[in-house]
Amino acid sequence: MARRTKTPTIAQVLRENLRAIVGAYRAATRASLSAVSKRFYGNANFLQLFFAREHSVSLDKYDAFVDAIRAEWPSGAEWPYLRAALIAPPDPKREG
Numbered sequence: 001m002a003r004r005t006k007t008p009t010i011a012q013v014l015r016e017n018l019r020a021i022v023g024a025y026r027a028a029t030r031a032s033l034s035a036v037s038k039r040f041y042g043n044a045n046f047l048q049l050f051f052a053r054e055h056s057v058s059l060d061k062y063d064a065f066v067d068a069i070r071a072e073w074p075s076g077a078e079w080p081y082l083r084a085a086l087i088a089p090p091d092p093k094r095e096g
Helices: 010-029 033-041 046-051 059-071
Strands: none
Touching: 010 033, 010 046, 010 059, 033 046, 033 059
16 A cells, blocks of 8 residues: 655645745735735734744635735736645544
8 A cells, every 4th residue: 555645734735825825926026025914914024923833824814815915916927826725534544
């Protein structure tokens, strides 16, 4: 049987996706991380702390952030490739 690789957590995938979105936005606008954080979250330090895993956010706040940045996406800027958040089934070897 093939060895199963560890599935990233939903939090890890969402954090990586937001990093990609913010990175693409910053590349298109030349905005600083703190400026993007302030504009779309209202706190200049939020993204730095979030990406450092020192801060978390509710799913509703995450969705609102992504919706806000999507609404102001720069014309001609490419939306980044994002990962799907998958939930792995239980390990069949695990006793129950």
